[in-house]
Amino acid sequence: MKIVVLIKQVPDTNEVKLDPKTGTLIREGVPSIINPEDKNALEQALTFKESMGAHVVVISMGPPQAEDALREALAMGADEAILLSDRPFAGADTWATATTLGYALQKIGDFDLVLAGRQAIDGDTAQVGPQVAEFLKVPQITYARDIVIEGGKVRAKRVLEDGYEEIEAQMPALLTVIKEANTPRYPSAGAIITAYRQQSVAHWGVKEIEADPEKLGLKGSPTQVKRSFSPPPKQPGQILRGGPVDAAKDLVAILREKNII
Amino acid sequence: MDFTFPKEYELLRRMIKEFAQKEVAPLAEEIDRDERVPFETIKKAAKLGLMGVPFPQKYGGAGAGEMGYCILMEELNKVCASTATVIGAHTGIGAMAIYLDGTEEQKVKYLTPLARGEKIAAFALTEANAGSDAAAIQTRAVRDGDSFVLNGSKIWITNGDIADIVSVLAVTDPALGAAGGVTAFIVEREFPGFTVGHREEKMGIRGSSTAEIFFEDCRVPAANVLGQFGAGFLTFMKTLDVGRISLGAGCLGASDQALQMSMEFAKSRYQFGAPIAAKQAIQWMIADMAIEVEALRSLIYRTAWMLDTGKMGREFSTMAAMCKVFGSEVACRAADAAVQIHGGMGYMKKYPIERMYRDARITRIFEGTNEVQRDIIARNLFRSRVNLKLR
Helix, strand or coil, rough: CEEEEEECCECCCCCCEEEECCCCCECCCCCEEHHHHHHHHHHHHHHHHHCCCEEEEEECCCCHHHHHHHHHHHHHCEEEEEECHHHCCCCCCEEEEEEEHHHHHHHHHCCCEEEEEEECCCCCCCCCHHHHHHHHHCCCCEEEEEEEECEEEEEEEEECCEEEEEEEEECCEEEEEEEHHCCCCCCCCHHHHHHHHCCCCEEHHHHHHCCCHHCCCCCCCCCCCCCCCCCCHHHHHHCCCCCHHHHHHHHHHHHHHHCCC | CCCCCHHHHHHHHHHHHHHHHHHHHHHHHHHHHHHHHHHHHHHHHHHHHCCCCCCCCCCHHCCCHHHHHHHHHHHHHHHHHHHHHHHHHEEEEEEEEHHHCCHHHHHHHHHHHHHHCCCCCECCCCEEEEECCCHCCHHHHHHHEEEEEEEEEEEECCCCCCEEEEEEEEEEECCCCCCEEEEEEEEECCCCCCEEEEEEECCCCCCCEEEEEEEEEEEHHHEECCCCCCCCCHHHHHHHHHHHHHHHHHHHHHHHHHHHHHHHHHHHHHCCCHHHEEEEEEHHHHHHHHHHHHHHHHHHHHHHHHCCCCCHHHHHHHHHHHHHHHHHHHHHHHHHHHHHHHHHHHHHCCCCCCHHHHHHHHHHCCCCCCHHHHHHHHHHHHHHHHHHCCC
């Protein structure tokens, strides 16, 4: 059984502050971590490694420093790590990212399961997982927990706001995992040392994944981020005094003034 | 010259920090109040390889060297000096003695389960009449066939009443004294004649156990002689040297934590219409703490680096003693300043500052008093730089 886990290195948004002048994130000096829900996905894969002897491959698309996220994944117990990093990949939106990952997954081949976190804490789109599934033309179960593999099929609870669905799918399939699914293990001290000093991370670029460069990076991105900003702080409210009838009259007048009614 | 930590140490630190926050910190107040050793934490630490951080992987350790071990001690001491002391006595001196001077058989048999945290170690040197005057120990080991019979007692041994394996120093030839008449032994608690006395109630590090050990015709196999026969003093002093660096690292963590907490408090405590952080008196106290923390950080990790890169000589011993003296005195000064900056809050048990103050005090005393450390430093300096023998 081969499981591929998609991980992303992200800034630890607990530590991130907003620049008061520009309203954008100050990323400098902020530690980088494995995206939390990707860790849940990896933990799920490692559980299958323990119970079924699955071979776990971790892959990440990112700048060279994303290798640290992959080393951490190796230290947690992944068997193989691949860093997808090349100039043509840069500037990718979720579509181009999913395309790149899709090509890489085709190159890895023969997988039974692809696991990814539901969404990244910096982008918050939750798009890449589903987009990769579509690229690969495999069934997908998103927002998954209580994932079980039985009789060549995968089953999971798909958690929605007001309840959950129980979904079963043929493999290969792609699942996006939520944080309620499990508690990711700590890498042991010895495994951390081994991951850096003895294990290796493969580096794949455009050549290795045999992709059409037009479909990757900025060139392959149908969407572009024009501007990031935080919404202006809320104005202090206005208290309408007087009894209910007077307050209602004032409220209607204000709403008319603001062209809301 | 690259002063950055290699990446594996950064990940190790991050893992330990998370472990310290989630598993160690929540128990700190309780184990101090109830004088309880946190065995559940020790079990979790063992699973993560944190009971054998410096030892090679072939002996069940993490292979992270002294640098990795200092990181462990630094981060643990930020949240709980008691837990750090239990692990410190186990790894830093108890098991360390076996790592430094044990035979291959002894390392396989004893160091491996200790590194894996399957067993707990202690280091038994101190006696009622032999503290700083370590050479005055009286526990006697007499050869009898293929064993040694030990008689005597040790006091104030950290982990004394919970250890499975104890490194013990005993007199094998009273006539020769420290130079040739003293031998180190690996003693298992199961050996007949090994008993444990009561646990002391302490000012600080109350979540660690400090107890007496009694040897009454305790039989120890001759194969358990640790290091060279008659050269036990050297084995024990060498082990203490190495232990001093990580002790200093623990003091670094405690000092840094005192500094961070003091700064947070000073920012949020408003008096006279402004945070007390705006007052120069407080700012200068913070500046002084920060200066000492940075100086200590450089001293500790440079000394750890010296050990890891094989620079074990007289200069190393001097540096290790400096780590201990400076670390402990910085920790005590920082804890004292933290109490002052926190004002009344620094004195109340519902806040961790008073515990940090009590926990810090022992560091100037144990593992060789700072007075003895100063002797060692001066003696080594005069011998090496001025060619003068002071004793």
